[in-house]
Amino acid sequence: xxxxxxxxxxxxxxxxxxxxxxxxxxxxxxxxxxxxxxxxxxxxxxxxxxxxxxxxxxxxxxxxxxxxxxxxxxxxxxxxxxxxxxxxxxxxxxxxxxxxxxxxxxxxxxxxxxxxxxxxxxxxxxxxxxxxxxxxxxxxxxxxxxxxxxxxxxxxxxxxxxxxxxxxxxxxxxxxxxxxxxxxxxxxxxxxxxxxxxxxxxxxxxxxxxxxxxxxxxxxxxxxxxxxxxxxxxxxxxxxxxxxxxxxxxxxxxxxxxxxxxxxxxxxxxxxxxxxxxxxxxxxxxxxxxxxxxxxxxxxxxxxxxxxxxxxxxxxxxxxxxxxxxxxxxxxxxxxxxxxxxxxxxxxxxxxxxxxxxxxxxxxxxxxxxxxxxxxxxxxxxxxxxxxxxxxxxxxxxxxxxxxxxxxxxxxxxxxxxxxxxxxxxxxxxxxxxxxxxxxxxxxxxxxxxxxxxxxxxxxxxxxxxxxxxxxxxxxxxxxxxxxxxxxxxxxxxxxx
Numbered sequence: 001x002x003x004x005x006x007x008x009x010x011x012x013x014x015x016x017x018x019x020x021x022x023x024x025x026x027x028x029x030x031x032x033x034x035x036x037x038x039x040x041x042x043x044x045x046x047x048x049x050x051x052x053x054x055x056x057x058x059x060x061x062x063x064x065x066x067x068x069x070x071x072x073x074x075x076x077x078x079x080x081x082x083x084x085x086x087x088x089x090x091x092x093x094x095x096x097x098x099x100x101x102x103x104x105x106x107x108x109x110x111x112x113x114x115x116x117x118x119x120x121x122x123x124x125x126x127x128x129x130x131x132x133x134x135x136x137x138x139x140x141x142x143x144x145x146x147x148x149x150x151x152x153x154x155x156x157x158x159x160x161x162x163x164x165x166x167x168x169x170x171x172x173x174x175x176x177x178x179x180x181x182x183x184x185x186x187x188x189x190x191x192x193x194x195x196x197x198x199x200x201x202x203x204x205x206x207x208x209x210x211x212x213x214x215x216x217x218x219x220x221x222x223x224x225x226x227x228x229x230x231x232x233x234x235x236x237x238x239x240x241x242x243x244x245x246x247x248x249x250x251x252x253x254x255x256x257x258x259x260x261x262x263x264x265x266x267x268x269x270x271x272x273x274x275x276x277x278x279x280x281x282x283x284x285x286x287x288x289x290x291x292x293x294x295x296x297x298x299x300x301x302x303x304x305x306x307x308x309x310x311x312x313x314x315x316x317x318x319x320x321x322x323x324x325x326x327x328x329x330x331x332x333x334x335x336x337x338x339x340x341x342x343x344x345x346x347x348x349x350x351x352x353x354x355x356x357x358x359x360x361x362x363x364x365x366x367x368x369x370x371x372x373x374x375x376x377x378x379x380x381x382x383x384x385x386x387x388x389x390x391x392x393x394x395x396x397x398x399x400x401x402x403x404x405x406x407x408x409x410x411x412x413x414x415x416x417x418x419x420x421x422x423x424x425x426x427x428x429x430x431x432x433x434x435x436x437x438x439x440x441x442x443x444x445x446x447x448x449x450x451x452x453x454x455x456x457x458x459x460x461x462x463x464x465x466x467x468x469x470x471x472x473x474x475x476x477x478x479x480x481x482x483x484x485x486x487x488x489x490x491x492x493x494x495x496x497x
Contacts, residue, residue, distance in 0.1 A: 036423075036424040057101060071159055073159075081325065083327050097344075114135065118176050121160050150189065152192065154192075156204075157197035233280070252274070281318060352483065371385065382478060386477045400468070405461075414459065416483075429444065430445075436463055457489070
């Protein structure tokens with residue numbers, strides 16, 4: 001009887017285990033993300049990239065002398081903006097959806113827009129506010145009040161200061177002013193350096209390594225801009241156009257700030273680059289960088305063309321909007337910026353792909369892996385993405401993802417948007433896009449954002465397929481969009497772009 005009781009107990013225990021096993025919820029083990037491909041962006045670089053459009057403010061003695069490059073001999077008495085209102089600058093930026101403004105704290109003429117204790121060639125010698133004003137302070141205060149971040153430009157070339165051409169003396173002076181700006185005026189998100197100077201300028205060695213080290217010591221999260229980074233690079237021209245391809249990666253050891261013959265390398269980047277230094281496209285809303293009464297702002301179509309060739313080619317667009325001699329942004333410039341913002345919203349607020357089904361060649365981890373093609377239609381354009389199976393990368397060397405219209409309703413669009421999950425590196429070398437089996441795009445890199453305006457204008461069809469044909473590592477697509485741009489009316493010139 002004891003053996004029978006033991007047997008019944010064992011059967012009961014096994015039956016209970018079986019019931020518990022099949023009645024308990026199964027724990028789902030997630031598929032890990034693919035390995036990143038180096039180099040990678042920093043947190044500050046990712047935040048900078050997401051700004052897309054930022055603003056430059058060129059303001060100083062040149063504003064009052066109708067010139068672009070001052071001589072350094074201008075009297076501070078010229079600087080007298082009778083209606084200066086930095087709050088109007090910040091309000092203009094905020095109304096245009098701009099989250100970062102950069103001010104020329106000192107341009108090539110050496111005049112300082114703040115009361116620097118290392119020179120008297122500044123606002124302290126001007127009639128503005130009886131020499132007690134501080135443009136930089138008013139700038140950062142107004143920006144904070146409107147929720148706009150700030151950046152500063154401190155020109156290395158100084159045509160006024162006598163220490164210029166004396167390496168040690170001038171570098172000490174420059175570093176002292178850097179410390180003033182970065183210690184006195186709160187958080188600065190971007191600081192601008194360049195190698196611009198005239199052909200007849202005295203020889204001068206800038207201690208860039210010392211400058212950069214001091215900047216990072218004082219504000220570790222700041223992005224440093226220059227020809228060679230280290231955080232953001234010049235795009236190689238002042239037209240606002242990036243190259244194709246356009247890589248966020250370069251090899252900084254091949255570059256020197258202000259060097260000749262590097263524009264094309266800066267414009268296109270390097271798929272084998274060892275450093276993540278994404279490009280910034282600087283362009284002025286007017287012909288000049290400083291305000292000139294004789295000039296007018298660019299047209300909306302010109303600005304949209306620049307947007308597609310900068311933001312739409314993996315860059316951030318830096319638009320210069322110079323205050324006038326009264327100290328205000330001209331009303332026509334402010335209105336142009338508002339129209340620009342409204343046009344971008346009109347084009348990109350609606351994604352025609354949202355009502356479509358989406359399908360891909362494969363997906364990492366299978367249907368429950370978390371890397372399905374549906375991720376390209378959510379609102380996270382960085383950290384959710386479609387990832388194909390890596391095995392296919394070795395086998396087929398081709399991946400595709402397609403958007404298919406539902407209910408037999410044709411898709412009508414003239415812009416295609418593709419975004420990579422750049423937090424894990426830039427990967428795509430070449431891609432093609434097909435509409436109902438017909439190739440309509442054959443292009444190179446993607447990066448954070450690639451915008452294709454269809455050269456022939458509006459197209460209509462049912463199935464849009466993106467084929468990734470060449471890549472550095474398994475491609476990761478974070479977002480896809482189909483958009484209708486009502487401002488795009490291609491001409492013969494546009495077809496040759």
